[in-house]
Every structure is written in structure tokens, then in C-alpha cells.
Amino acid sequence: MSMFKKMLASVGIGAAQVDMLIDDAEIHAGDRLTGIVRIQGGRVSQNVDDVYAYVMTKYRKEQNDSHVEVEAPIAKILLAGKFTVEAGQTYEFPFSFELPDMTPVTIGRTPVWIQTGLDIKEAFDPKDQDYLNVSPHPHAQIVWEAVEQLGFRLREVTCEYAPAHGRGLPFVQEFEFAPAASEFRGRLDELEVIFFPSEDGIELLLQIDRRARGLSGLFSEALELDESFVRCRFSRSDLGRGASAVAQELAGIIRRYS
Template sequence: MSLFKKMLASVGIGSAQVDARMEEDSFVPGDLVKGEVHITGGDVAQDIDEIYMYVITHYEREHQDKKVKEECTLLKYRLSERISLAPKEHVVLPFSFTLPYETPLTMGRQPVYLRTGLDIKNALDPGDSDFIEVRPHPLMSKVLDAIQSIGFQLYKVDCEHNRRLGRVYPFVQEFEFRPVGPLRSRIEELEAIFFLGADGLEILLEVDKRARGFLGVLEEAFNLDERYVRFRLDNADLSRSTSEIAHHIERLILSQIR
């Protein structure tokens, strides 16, 4: 019976089980993620070589004129090295790590989740996945509110493969806005990309001008109608009003479409 149980455990039947329990499930990038991993032994003793947690998200990439989804590991955190687990034994391991500043926001259908797993030789590794909410950092919220206050509506948020603009990871999260105010006759689209760090937020805006006349059509054909502008907010800017930041953004946008 013992050999039979070992055979079953090797394919995941009667094997050890893992369950990650977080203190919170909603964060902003840079927050501390804390909790416990509960491990319960199966029908037979098993040696666990490693216990790990991954922070996972997805992004889209163009491949042969089609968009395909790619998985990206934002962080790998090791809780423990080798441990021996007796049958039905219950082990609790605390964990604590910082959510990367580059973690995308879970706006739209963008997933971010923690994957917890046990590395067991000659066995199907048991695992557990837990989705989390990633909210905008206060500086991001300031910018998003400011852009919408000057007549733009957020209509799409997604993560796209971009080796040129991606820094730590091979993608960027794009926030796409359409004009609904006075600038709708002059701007086709406004796109924002955030680069958050411990000391502040860098913002890249792409202004897509609306084609006007023959020259405008030529600009659009050669992508010359897209203008880029960068600016930065530090943590001290959290005390600035949204209207003040909106005025600054509006001036930057107007400087690109004159």
C-alpha cells in the first residue's frame, strides 16, 4: 500500500497541498505583500526541495500578424529551501515581499496573480494561484484624473510588448484616451505610459494629431502625426491640486499640436 500511495502522490493524488493566505488582496505598486503559506502533508512523507511564490501577469505580442498572450514573471520569491513533510503534517510559513513598482494595474481585464508552488522531485508539483487587485499609485491617480478633467475619456488599458520602452520587463502598460472635449477636432488619441519608482513617477504622453488637409494625411501615413512628451512628478507633488497638474498637462499637449 505504501508503494501504491507513493505512485499516486507522484501524479498528484494524495500529495501535499499548498494554500497561500494573504493579509490583503488589494495593493498599489510598491506595497508590502504579507501573509502565510499553509502546507498540508499528503498520504505519504515527501521531501520538498523548494517553496516559492511568483507574481505573474500577461501581455500581448504581435506574432505573424496575430496577437498572442505571453506570461511574464514579475517576481520570484523563495520562502524556504528543502523541508521534509510527514503524512498529514501541517506547516505554516510566513512571507513578506515588496510588489514591484512596475506591476501593471488590474484595470480592464489585466490579470495579476500570485502563484505558490512546492518543488517535489519525481512528482507533479502542487500549486495555488490567487488573483490580486493592483490599484493606481496616488501619483498615477492624480495624472489619470487630471487628463480626464481636461476633456479626455479613458477607453482602453492593456499591456503590450515593447522592448524599446519596456525597462525591467518586455512590455509597457498603455492607457489610451479619446478626446470628448474642446480638443476632439485636433487630437485623435492620447496615450499615457507610467514609469513608477520609489521617488516618483515619470509619464510619457503620445499625442496622436487628427489629420488635417493634404499635409495632415501625409503625416498620418508616415506616423509623423504622433508627438511625444515626457514629464515627471515627485512624491512632493502629491500635495499639488489635480487642477494644477491638469493645467500643466494641457500646456504640454497644446505645445505638441500647434
Template sequence: MSFFNKVLASIGIGGAKVDTKLEKPEYTAGDIMKGQVEVCGGSVEQQIDSIYLTVYTTFIRESDDKKYTDYASIKKHKLNEPFKIGANETKVIPFSMELPLDTPITYGNTRVWVATGLDIKNAADPEDKDYIEIRPDKMTAAVLKEVEQLGFRLRQVECEQAPKRIGSRFPFVQEFEFVPTSGPFRGKLDELEVMFLSQTKEKAELLIQVDRKAKGIGGFLAEAFEMDETFVRLTVTSQDVPKLNEKLKQIIAKYV
């Protein structure tokens, strides 16, 4: 084991590499994600302190009236205890990890990926990145479906920087933006935004933004100063699902 090879490995040349192979590329939020991590030794023996999987997503952050695409960690999972990998040796480590129920849905510009990293002392840490598609869980799907049943069309989905006052556990919140195209709210609302603040399998806390359509000079002034927007917090449980359409209709109608 030459000194020169050790130096090269310390800066990532000829060092260990990592490759994560997922069982499938698409998951529902809350699923168990399975796969295996393949670690391939480089030109010298190296100490692997840990292997970690981190689920990331993108979100829009505003600063000085400009928008930037940033990223945030949703979950980090450590796979192993320290071990050594010899030169040209290969180790395969199976894993399973539960995706959070509030993992963002990959719709529009939202991206979700799994980053695999090797923590190697005194060396560059190799990484691997695997993009995955995320579909909504049953509760989220039920809410979005019932909003559409009220005559709304989903126009845009985006993860945006979350104001501290709304209490999101992430630095972002995913917004589902709807516009009324038919039904009781057509011509009365400009748009409706639905945000999921926290979720379990049996319950979801929502924040709904109702944006009323401007009427007359007073309405236009209210719209100019964003006084036409109302925020409503509500909790939806699995028991609410059969009557969810009527519940949402009544809540939205209060602010039209």
C-alpha cells in the first residue's frame, strides 16, 4: 500500500465508491423504501465510519425580491457501524427506510432524491444520488380529489419557503394551487391553495388559502393590499373522508 495511493485516496482519487440500487423508482408517501448499497473499495484499504441515506427535495426561497431554488433534507438514515473495506473489495448492504407521510409529491417542478454518502475519515466522502417519484398517500389523495370534485382544477404544485408562523416542520411547505372552473365557486374565487402542515395515517392538518375575486373598487383595493386572502386551518381525519366534500364546501363558502 503506497503512500502515494493513500494521498490520492484522501482526495477522492482511487478511493472507495458507492452505488445505491433502489427496489423501484416510484413510491407512495409513507411507503417503506428498500434497496441495497454497494460499496466498492478503491486502490487502498479505507475505514468507512458510516453510510447514510438522506432524502432531499427542492423548494423555492425568496431573498431580496428574487427567487432561488434551494434544497432541504426530509429524512436522514444511518445504515451501519464503522467497518473497513479492502482494496478492490465489494460490500453489499441491504436497507429499508420508511418515507415520511409528508414527503412532497413530485408534481410540477418538485424533485425528490435519495443521496447516499460514505463518511470516510481524512478523505473525500463519496456520494451517489438517485431521483424517485412520490405519489400522494390515501389521505392526501382524498383531499385533493374532493377539492377537484367541487369544480377546482389543479393549476400548480410547488414547494415554497414556509413562514415561521405556520409551524411547518420543514423549511418549506408544499402548496397545491387550484382555480375554480365550474361548480359553486366559479366566478367567486380567484384561486384556492391547499397546504398540508402535518400528517399521520389517520389525520392531516391543512392550511387553506381562500383568494376571493375582486368586486368593485373596494374589492380591487383589497386585492391590491392582499386583504382578499383568508387563511383557514382545519384538521381532516379518516372518519371525515366519506363526508369530506360537504365539509370542504361549507368551510370555503364561509369566506366567499
């Protein structure tokens, strides 16, 4: 009977289960995620090599003349090492880790979730998925407010395949803003922004060429940078002066290239 139970557990029947209990699913990119991981032993004892958590999202990629959605890990976090999950026993331990600065914002169709699992050799690897509501990194939030002060309104957000510019990730998250009531209405059709926040500040990649209208996936298709793409950076000190000061700097850049 014991051997039969082990065979069932190896394919997931009566195996150990894992569940991540998150303290607060509302979080900013770069903030600390905390909670408890609960592991419930199954019908037989099982040896676990690792307890891990992946920060996951999805991005769009062009394939065979169509767009497909691809799941992508943003980071892998080791929560615990080797131990034995005894049959029928419950284990709980706290976790705490920082969400990566480059975690996408969960706007539109962009999901972010934590996939927690138990690495069990030669057996079913149980997983648990917990979705997050991710707001912009504080540094990106200041720039976003600055863009809005200039009269731009968010029109679309997408994660697009662009491995050469993802800073270690296979994609970038594009924010497309439309000039609503501002001096730039009529001068350009849209402003596309990619945020690269860090502890020291933020780098931006801007597309401010008015000829951009009507093109989809600009960054993914045209990231062999040309004159229509502009890089700029704001230090932590720059950002500390507030959104209005950042807006003035951005306005000068947009005027120069629009």
C-alpha cells in the first residue's frame, strides 16, 4: 500500500501541497512582498529540494505573422532549502523579498503573479499562483505624474518582446500616451515611454516621432535605435525636486525632438 501511495504522489495524487499567503497583494514595483508559505504534507513523506517563488508575467511576441502571448519569469526567489515534508503534517514559514524594480505595472492586459512551488525529484512539482496588483515604481510614478502635467493621457500599455533592451528580460513594457490638452497636441501623435527605474534614479526611452502613428509594437519592431528614439535619465536627486521640475525637463526634450 505504501508503494502504491508513493506512485500516486509521484503524479500529484495525494502529494504535498503548497500555498502562499500574501500579506498585501497591492504593491509597488521595488517594494517588499511579505507573507507566509504553507506546505501541507500528503499521504506519504516526500523530500523537497527547494521551495521557490517565481515572479511571473506575460508579453506579446510576433510569431508566424501573428501575435502570441508568452509567459516569462521576472525573478526566481529561493524561499527554503532541503527538508522532508512528513505525511499529513502542516508547515508554515514567513517570507520576505523585494519585487524587482522592473516588474511590470498591472494595467490593461498585463498580469503579474507569484508562482510558488516545491522542487521534488522524480515527482509531481506542486505549484500555487497568486496574482498581484502592481503599481509603478516610485521613481516611475514621479515621471508618470510629470507626463500627465504636460497634458498627456495614458492610452495603452503593453509588454512587447525586445530582448536587446529588456535589461536581462526578454521584453519591455511600453506606455503609450496621447497629447490631450497641451501645447504638444498637433505637434506629435503620441509619446511612447519605457521606464527603467533603479535605486539611483530612472532612465527613460522615449519615442516622440510624430510619424509613429498607426504603428503597433514600435519598440519591439524598431529598437535598432534611430534618431526618433531618445534616451534620458533622472537621478534620485532630480526626482526629489518633484514632478513639476521633471515635467519642465521633459517638455524641453519633447520640444527638441517633436
